[in-house]
Amino acid sequence: MINTPSEKCRMLIVDDDQKVSQLLVDLLEQAGYEVMSASNGEKALELIPSFQPEVVISDVVMPVIDGIELCRQIKRGPSTTHIPVLLISGLRDTPADSMEGLTAGADDYLAIPFRNEEMLVKVARLAERCRVEKHYRDIVEQAADIIYTRDMQGYITSINGAGARFFGKSPAEIIGSHLSKLLGSEAATRDIEETRRAANDSALRSTYYVKDTEDNGKYLEGVITIERDRQMRPTGIRGVIRDITDRKLAEEALKESEERYRRLVELSPEAIIVFSEGKLVYVNPAAERLWGATGAEELIGTPILDRVHPDYREVVSDRIRQVQEQGSSTELKEQKHIKLNGDVIDVEVAEMPFVFRGKTGVQAVVRDVTDRKRSREALRQTEERLRTVVSSASLILSALDPDGVITLSEGEGLKALGWKPGELVGQSVFELYRDNPEVIDNVRRALAGEAFSSTIDLGDVALEGRYSPLRDEGGNVVGVIGVATDITENRKAQQALQENEHRYRELFENANDIIYTHDLAGNFTSLNRSGEKITGYTREEAAQMNIGDVVAPEYLAVARQMIAQKKDDKAPTIYELEIITKSRRRVRLEVSTRLIYQDGKAVGVQGVGRDLTDRKRSEEALAQQSQREAMSHRISQAIRCSLDSSEIFRTAVQELGSHLNADRCSLFIKNQTGNRATNVAEYHAAGISPAGANFDLQDLRALIDSLNEKGVLCFNDAAHDLRIADVYHRILSKAEVRSIMYVAIRVGDEVTAAFALSTTRQLRHWSESDIALAKAVADQTGIAIRQAELYQRAEATSKRELLVNRVTMAIRASLSLAEVLSTTTRELGIALGASRVHIHLYDPENSISPVNEYVAPGCESIGSFHVSYDDPVGRNFLSRSKPLVIEDSLNYREGTPEFSAAIREHAQTVNLRSQIDYPLIIKGFFRGVLCIQQTDRVRCWSEDELSLVDSVAERLAIGIAQAELFEMVAKGKSEWETTFDAMSDGIFIFDRAGLLKRVNRAGAAMEAEHPRALLGRRCCEILR
Known part of the structure; x- marks a missing residue:
């Protein structure tokens, strides 16, 4: 039985016989049903939409619309087709009458008279079926997935609300249409064929790509089951379709992510390796290049410690053990590794846990820092030279390497911070200023490549600094140069100025200019004499006026807003506005106002207005001066x-x-x-x-x-x-x-x-x-x-000294003239950024001069071009002691016509735009020419560049003389050896101990021995 009103099943009784109708109503109400009655089919159809009965019990024979027609209309309506109909009749109770009712859609048929129990059983069964069907329909209709049925030919027989919403049509529009209209021809044909060929009732799965009503592409996954009759013949299809777009896109994103990671590792400029059980199992191409391998197979399977320098193997083993036992990553640490060819390189390594093909291992990132360490050392040497230039400066000049380590700290400004020049070199700025985040942030910005200025406070000292990144030829940041100025005194002066301005403003903000009062509605209540003089109104006239009568129209809203604001904010306000005097003249005022209180309640406003006409002019002049300053x-x-x-x-x-x-x-x-x-x-x-x-x-x-x-x-x-x-x-x-x-x-x-x-x-x-x-x-x-001149001069001096030192070292390290010439041309060409550098040595016996040449990348060599000292240019150099400097060789007009024409012709032949030709004079004799050439542009040679060439030429002359002297000594020694052995007399040379040190062939023949067999013997043993 149904007890609560909210749970009662609703029954609609349709019968034109009032007694029968009332009998049924009483019977069903006693059974716990909610009952309503109608006298014919027409009235029943009117009640159904509002009453929404679970079961309709109708007489067959009735006026207007009988029970059979009522049943047909109920079953025909989309919203009522699921309501069970029980037909009752005392007149038409033959089997044919029952069949007619059932044909019309009736769910059951009951003849009168009937037993009450039979009636209640039939009603309860129909009500329960209605409830179950309604529950099922709710599940289907409220489902987020698309649920549909179709016949074996592909025509839709039902579809839930989710499907209708997805395809943007009502269920009635979709039912009867072919599957291809929803899923596309190809997908529909595939599904129909698969269901036809299915030999069992297992679910079939398919994936579709269709577009929804908003033309958005969606991935759908369908699960299809086959309905069969008692003979196991397929009669229809049930399908559930789920939107898997998010899952599909996530899977594709995961694939793309994995592919990006793989490409990232393969294309990474850093060496990335994986090793398991102490042996390498993966190396990327950068690791192959780092260790000098021609392929990964040379490294895979080899112990990782083979690549580690013996001095670092114990440290590396501890780091690997830490990663494996603690499962944590390690920080970058400098190590030394050994390449396959035995070379030792400096690297930075960081390790992390990794799983490779199901095995635990370690992934490591290895970075080659060999060049960086060399650059750091070169920078240190350069900064040492610059220190003498900047040590007396009143600024603070500092330099950092890419790791934030201070490599230069100079300047008189360090005294204010309690430091000495050079005292901070070698310390990390991140450690030194770990308690000052602003300094750390500035350094990181500069190391990221940003040039900027910033003001920082270090204790009681305020510094204004400029940070400039240092870049190498490739544009990479290799350090930071910082210049800081002590602005402590300036800041104190500014603070004092601000305090003075504040006191000045407080002193004059309520000056006795225009003093007035008005009530909260803006009606004037008083006005002083200055107000009368400036406005032109007498006090009596002002007492009859409102602020709206004198304030310029465009400022009236501001004035009223200030009055309204004062009701909430008691603080004084200062603002500017313009008033219109009695003579219609405009006057600009600065107005300072405060509330007037009476018994704790605001009753008016007091204001002081200052004439700003002259001050405005002064402010404009001051603003211009301020802009200039x-x-x-x-x-x-x-x-x-x-x-x-x-x-x-x-x-x-x-x-x-x-x-x-x-x-x-x-x-x-x-x-x-x-x-x-x-x-x-x-x-x-x-x-x-x-x-x-x-x-x-x-x-x-x-x-x-x-x-x-x-x-x-x-x-x-x-x-x-x-x-x-x-x-x-x-x-x-x-x-x-x-x-x-x-x-x-x-x-x-x-x-x-x-x-x-x-x-x-x-x-x-x-x-x-x-x-x-x-x-x-x-x-x-x-x-x-x-x-700039001082800095460039210092830089050029450093550059010149560095190049001269390299050339000097090459001369000292080698007595080969060819090597001295090659080193000089190469180093000078790189330092000057020249296109070509030649050395033409002079040989009086041969007018054609051999060429020692350096050629910059992308430039054409002229090593095969013959240079003769018999032409006008060559003859000029034979008698010339000063360098020839030409900025525009193609248009050179100086000297004799023959000489200048020869210069222009030579420049045209070898594609020459600018040049320096420096005669090499050794001990007063002309020995050749050092030529520096620019082919890509007209170049103005600076004094620093000419000084550099002069210094290198001086060292080169020393190197040539030294190499020729060595060759002369070697030649004299060879000639002496030949003469010594060719003499017919026996010659014996003994040392002070009487032991034989040298003997010629004739002397050895006297003893019938080989010369070497006699060496070391005493004179008494030989000359007997």
């Missing part, structure tokens, strides 16, 4: 924090050009060697094409002389200024210059460079403030040029 400070900072002159020059032209609103700002530096004014940096405004040209100094001589005398030259209308007419027509007109200002940059007393600021779109009157600013920037830039 800030620009000068930025340029000064760039000079102090950077050793890169090009960066300083770019900062100067950018700051100066943009601040003065010039269309172009160029920085020209005199190149005395090339006799040209070189454009080293240029700023140009948006839409303005760069000038970017270099000029011959001779064409600018008058301009340079005038600039040297006056320091600044201003031309407001360059096209019509006679002072610059010649330069304008030859140069400036082509760049569309309208106004221009030249500012001299002095280094010492000499003008070595100049700024050129110009406009192209309109005429410009250069003011005194423009000139003053440009001169200040020029002074800063002069310091930068001097600093």
Whole structure:
């Protein structure tokens, strides 16, 4: 029985006989059912949607719509087809009548009269079936998977809601359609064929790729079972389809991840190895190259300790044991390994646990650090030379290697930190500043390749530092250069200034300018005399006014917002607005207001208004001055924090050009060697094409002389200024210059460079403030040029000493002339970045000079080209003691016509653009020429480069003389040996002990012995 109202089954009684209907209602209610009745089929159809009965009990014979038709309509409706129908009749109780009812869709038939128990059993059975079917339908309809049935030909017979939603159609639209409309022709044909061929009832699985209603591709997995009749013949198909898109994509992502990892290992530049049970089981190509193997088979199966240097085998064994026992990774550690050819290399190794083909093992990453250690040593030597240059500087100059180890620590600024120059060298910056995360973060940024400036505090000392990464030829970061300036005093001064400004503001913020009060609605309640004078309104007039009557309309919202804000925030507020006086004049005020309280309640506002007209003008002037000082400070900072002159020059032209609103700002530096004014940096405004040209100094001589005398030259209308007419027509007109200002940059007393600021779109009157600013920037830039010259000179000196030392070592290590010449050409060519370096030795007996040659990669050799000292160039060198320096060989015009023509012809023949030819003079005699050639561009040879060539040539002359002397001694010794053995007289040479040290063939013949058999005998044993 069903007891609770929420659990009662609902029964609908349909009968036109009231007595029978009431009888059935009472019977079913007593049985615990919820019952409703209708007198005919039409009313029953109206009740069904709202009442939703589990069972309909209907008489067959009724007016309007009888029971048979009612049954048909119930079974025909999609929402009512599952409701069981029990037909009852006392008039039509023949078997034919029962068959008609069942044919109409009735679930059971009961003749009147009937027993109550029979009636209740039939009703209970139908209600239970309805509940079970409803439960099953709910499971199917609410399932997340697609559930469907079809016949053996592939036509859909049912589908749940999930399937309808996936395919974007109602179940009615899908039922009756072919499977190919849902899954595609190929997949449907495959499924139908598989089910037809299936010999048993085991589930069949298929995978489909279809698109849902939103045209998104989905992977589906279907499980199909076959329905069979009692004769085991297939009658239909049940299918469940599940969306496996996420799983499929995850599987594909896993495959891609595994493939990426495999390729990552194979293509890794680091050596990656795996060893198990002490033997190598995998090596990647980088490991093969590291250990010098031609293939992996040379290493696989060999003990890992064979590759470890004996001094490190015990340490490596302990690390392997740690990984295997603790299952943890190890940190990078330096070791020494042995290549297959026996060479020892420095490496860094990190190990981690690994499973290889089901066996536990160890995976290790091995990094070759041999070159890095050599570079570190070379850097240390270079820094030692630079230390003497920077040790007296007021800054702090430091350098780090890629691991953060300090390799240079110099400068007077170290005293403020309690350190001595060089005291921190060798220490790790990560250990030294482990309690200062800001320093550690800055170092990591710089080692990552970022150049930047930063301010840090170290105790009571504030430093402003510039971090610049050092890169090798491949662009890789090999260290960091840092320049720091002590700004402690500057910071204290700034803090004191801020405190003074704060006190000044507190002192004057409530100055007796305009003093007024108004209520919270904005109605004025008082106004002082200054207010009357400035506004033009009397106190009586103001008392009748609101703030909206005097505040400018565009500021009215701000004023009212401030009043409303004060109700929530009691603090005073200061803001600016404009008022309109009685004479309609606008006055800008700075307003300071506070709430007026009465008995603890805000009743009004008191305000002080200050006339800002004069102050605004002063602020604008101060802002301009501040901008100029800030620009000068930025340029000064760039000079102090950077050793890169090009960066300083770019900062100067950018700051100066943009601040003065010039269309172009160029920085020209005199190149005395090339006799040209070189454009080293240029700023140009948006839409303005760069000038970017270099000029011959001779064409600018008058301009340079005038600039040297006056320091600044201003031309407001360059096209019509006679002072610059010649330069304008030859140069400036082509760049569309309208106004221009030249500012001299002095280094010492000499003008070595100049700024050129110009406009192209309109005429410009250069003011005194423009000139003053440009001169200040020029002074800063002069310091930068001097600093760059000193740094470049120190760098060139170091470079020259290093090269000269290498050449000297080669001379000392070898007495072979060929080796001395080869070393010299190679080292000098690499140091200068030259295309070719030749040495032509002079032989008076042979006018054709042999060539000792270095050729840079990508350049063409001219070793087979014959050079003769009988041509005009060769004859010139026979009498020349100074080097011949040519920047543009194809257009060389100096010397005699014959000589210059021969130079140009030779340059054309061997594709030569610039050259240095240095005569080699040994003990006053001409012995040959050292030639440095550039083929890819016209090159201006600097003084440092010429000094380098001069030093190398001096060492080379010593090497040639030494090698020739050795050859002369060797030749004399050989001739003496030949003469000694050829003499007919016997010659015996004894030492002081009387033992025979040397004997010629004639002497040995006297004793009838071989010369060697007599050596060591005493004279009394031989000359008897």
